[in-house]
Amino acid sequence: MYAQMVKTDGKGVKSREEMSPEERAFQDRVDAHEKIEPTDWMPEGYRRTLIRQIGQHAHSEVVGQLPEGNWITRAPTLQRKAILLAKVQDEAGHGLYLYCAAETLGVSRDDLTEQLLSGRMKYSSIFNYPALSWADMGAIGWLVDGAAIINQVPLQRTSYGPYARAMVRICKEESFHARQGYDIMMKMAAGTKAQRKMAQDALNRYWFPALMMFGPSDKDSVHSAQSMAWKIKINTNDELRQKFVDQTVPQIEFLGLDLPDPNIRFNEETGHYDYSEPDWSEFFDVIRGNGPCNTDRLEARRQAWDDGAWVREGLLAHARKKSAATAAE
Amino acid sequence: MDRDSAFFEFLLRMGDNTLVLGHRISEWCGHAPILEEDIALANTALDLIGQTQMWLGLAGEVEGAGRDADALAFTRDFWEFRNALLVELPNGDFGRTMARQFLFDAWQSVQLGKLLKSSDSRVAEIAEKAAKEVAYQVERSAGTVVGLGDGTEESHARMQAAIDYLWPYVGEFFAGDAVDAAMAEAGIAPDPASLRGDFDALVGRVMEEATLNIPEGDFHHKGGRDGARHTEHLGHLLCEMQWLQRAYPGATW
Amino acid sequence: MKNEWPLWEVFIRGQHGLSHRHVGSLHAPDAEMAIRNARDVYTRRNEGVSIWVVEARHIAASSPSDKGPLYEPSQSKIYRHPTFFDIPEEAGNM
Numbered sequence: 246m247y248a249q250m251v252k253t254d255g256k257g258v259k260s261r262e263e264m265s266p267e268e269r270a271f272q273d274r275v276d277a278h279e280k281i282e283p284t285d286w287m288p289e290g291y292r293r294t295l296i297r298q299i300g301q302h303a304h305s306e307v308v309g310q311l312p313e314g315n316w317i318t319r320a321p322t323l324q325r326k327a328i329l330l331a332k333v334q335d336e337a338g339h340g341l342y343l344y345c346a347a348e349t350l351g352v353s354r355d356d357l358t359e360q361l362l363s364g365r366m367k368y369s370s371i372f373n374y375p376a377l378s379w380a381d382m383g384a385i386g387w388l389v390d391g392a393a394i395i396n397q398v399p400l401q402r403t404s405y406g407p408y409a410r411a412m413v414r415i416c417k418e419e420s421f422h423a424r425q426g427y428d429i430m431m432k433m434a435a436g437t438k439a440q441r442k443m444a445q446d447a448l449n450r451y452w453f454p455a456l457m458m459f460g461p462s463d464k465d466s467v468h469s470a471q472s473m474a475w476k477i478k479i480n481t482n483d484e485l486r487q488k489f490v491d492q493t494v495p496q497i498e499f500l501g502l503d504l505p506d507p508n509i510r511f512n513e514e515t516g517h518y519d520y521s522e523p524d525w526s527e528f529f530d531v532i533r534g535n536g537p538c539n540t541d542r543l544e545a546r547r548q549a550w551d552d553g554a555w556v557r558e559g560l561l562a563h564a565r566k567k568s569a570a571t572a573a574e
Numbered sequence: 575m576d577r578d579s580a581f582f583e584f585l586l587r588m589g590d591n592t593l594v595l596g597h598r599i600s601e602w603c604g605h606a607p608i609l610e611e612d613i614a615l616a617n618t619a620l621d622l623i624g625q626t627q628m629w630l631g632l633a634g635e636v637e638g639a640g641r642d643a644d645a646l647a648f649t650r651d652f653w654e655f656r657n658a659l660l661v662e663l664p665n666g667d668f669g670r671t672m673a674r675q676f677l678f679d680a681w682q683s684v685q686l687g688k689l690l691k692s693s694d695s696r697v698a699e700i701a702e703k704a705a706k707e708v709a710y711q712v713e714r715s716a717g718t719v720v721g722l723g724d725g726t727e728e729s730h731a732r733m734q735a736a737i738d739y740l741w742p743y744v745g746e747f748f749a750g751d752a753v754d755a756a757m758a759e760a761g762i763a764p765d766p767a768s769l770r771g772d773f774d775a776l777v778g779r780v781m782e783e784a785t786l787n788i789p790e791g792d793f794h795h796k797g798g799r800d801g802a803r804h805t806e807h808l809g810h811l812l813c814e815m816q817w818l819q820r821a822y823p824g825a826t827w
Numbered sequence: 828m829k830n831e832w833p834l835w836e837v838f839i840r841g842q843h844g845l846s847h848r849h850v851g852s853l854h855a856p857d858a859e860m861a862i863r864n865a866r867d868v869y870t871r872r873n874e875g876v877s878i879w880v881v882e883a884r885h886i887a888a889s890s891p892s893d894k895g896p897l898y899e900p901s902q903s904k905i906y907r908h909p910t911f912f913d914i915p916e917e918a919g920n921m
Contacts, residue, residue: 307604314605317601322819330603331616337612338613345852345853354854427918436825440822549605552607556608556668557856561830564860614867617871
């Protein structure tokens with residue numbers, strides 16, 4: 246999900262004969278479900294892939310504050326305002342845990358931030374879509390966090406220790422996010438005509454972008470195969486997407502809303518729902534920077550970063566003055 | 575002014591302060607100078623919203639007209655708001671936001687300290703819950719003011735500019751009127767002027783450590799606490815805050 | 828980047844805990860702010876919690892063997908708990 250533009254070197258997963266002794270020992274540890282820790286030996290490709298994946302996951306959490314953040318000041322009740330604030334705060338927290346996990350691999354948070362702002366690193370495609378109504382708060386919590394949870398639960402078993410531990414903490418907090426989103430949808434779907442219309446509209450706009458979050462089919466992806474061998478990736482994109490659809494369709498039906506895709510149908514033979522593939526050309530456009538909100542999102546993050554420079558420098562200068570004064574005593 | 579009306583006004587003053595300030599702080603979500611501050615500011619906003627629910631909730635009870643905290647927050651127009659002018663001012667830069675936060679926290683900490691002994695047990699109870707949060711808040715905001723005031727040349731200049739801009743709004747907190755007199759007489763809340771000494775002592779200490787000057791002069795703006803004349807900023811704030819409830823009246827959210 | 832805030836490791840002992848446990852890290856300009864940030868990030872302001880912070884560069888380790896994260900949900904913000912929301916059984920697993 247956060248592996249956009251992650252490239253693997255080489256032509257594929259090495260066979261044991263092709264591996265060096267260190268690589269073989271490393272792979273044995275991964276296969277035995279041992280956790281790899283920061284100062285353990287690891288292939289350079291493993292380190293680079295992790296930095297990119299964890300970093301992009303972190304960027305997603307940080308940028309993810311913006312679509313919902315833009316509705317905090319318009320939340321319709323004090324309780325909804327508090328809940329939404331708590332959720333967005335959690336997202337900032339998740340970004341923080343993930344940046345710290347990435348930093349154990351020898352990259353600084355400032356480095357990662359510069360790479361995000363320059364466009365060299367990406368964030369989840371979904372946050373390039375606008376949050377247009379209060380019902381979008383429901384759709385985002387329900388569908389977007391719902392999709393994220395499906396991706397994140399298996400990652401609690403990922404091979405890299407700090408990443409796995411961050412995922413455990415994140416998963417505990419994420420369930421509240423999905424439920425509060427669905428709670429909003431239930432209220433809206435059972436509400437006034439205008440609220441039902443808002444809810445349907447939000448579902449219609451978020452359905453395919455949510456499916457796209459899992460990334461295109463990776464049946465033939467060299468990169469995916471390597472990540473799975475290293476247990477940086479646990480399931481294929483298609484597996485996760487199918488799980489999401491199977492879980493979500495009954496929830497749509499329970500709300501009494503129309504299905505956002507006329508081709509959604511339960512398949513008795515497979516035991517899963519059939520559904521239309523999203524328009525993958527739209528996905529690649531969005532990744533390339535041409536989504537509805539890419540420019541605005543990055544501009545907002547660039548502004549926060551630049552405007553905040555004097556604050557970060559000021560507080561650091563003060564801390565240094567204090568410690569110099571203490572040292573002098 | 576009869577006791578109940580004065581009590582209602584007093585509770586609106588407490589709750590509107592936290593409502594409006596909490597709203598202002600929540601505007602920073604996703605835009606703070608560093609991730610740790612996004613989280614800290616969200617905490618501040620959450621505390622303020624929680625305090626709002628308590629103060630406005632009690633206000634609605636005392637008014638006895640069937641309005642709950644949400645009804646008071648989302649359906650009154652500007653002339654019914656009783657927050658001090660300080661909290662409705664736009665955020666400005668991070669320095670102005672934190673200076674405003676510190677000045678408000680400093681006043682709140684002294685005020686709540688007195689309210690712990692309110693003759694009204696409900697007020698004392700709210701004050702007790704809020705006091706713990708405010709004790710932490712004032713420590714944090716003071717720390718930030720000191721860190722930026724005595725930081726770099728630029729951070730110092732921005733903090734001094736913030737204090738200069740905000741200082742004329744401080745005096746309003748300490749200017750008592752008939753409502754305050756009624757509350758003091760009933761033992762529910764202190765006379766606002768009686769808080770000034772402790773406030774000045776606390777703020778003075780922090781400003782000194784921050785190497786910041788406190789502006790001279792006694793002038794202060796007024797019109798917020800009594801609703802006589804709010805700033806233009808409040809209207810825009812209410813527009814955004816109340817829009818959904820006003821556009822779709824009768825809906826439940 | 829020499830102007831980046833230093834990295835701190837955070838250790839928390841819960842109200843009924845026996846010892847401090849490593850919960851993660853964060854950035855702060857000094858120890859005072861590190862503790863405040865730790866409180867906001869890792870405890871959601873839970874009272875009666877003991878926080879230790881150490882600059883990451885001061886930690887000497889034999890071999891990495893972190894004990895895992897400590898998660899203490901805040902008691903007063905009950906909507907953080909998934910069970911606060913009454914999602915009917917028929918809607919499926921959430």
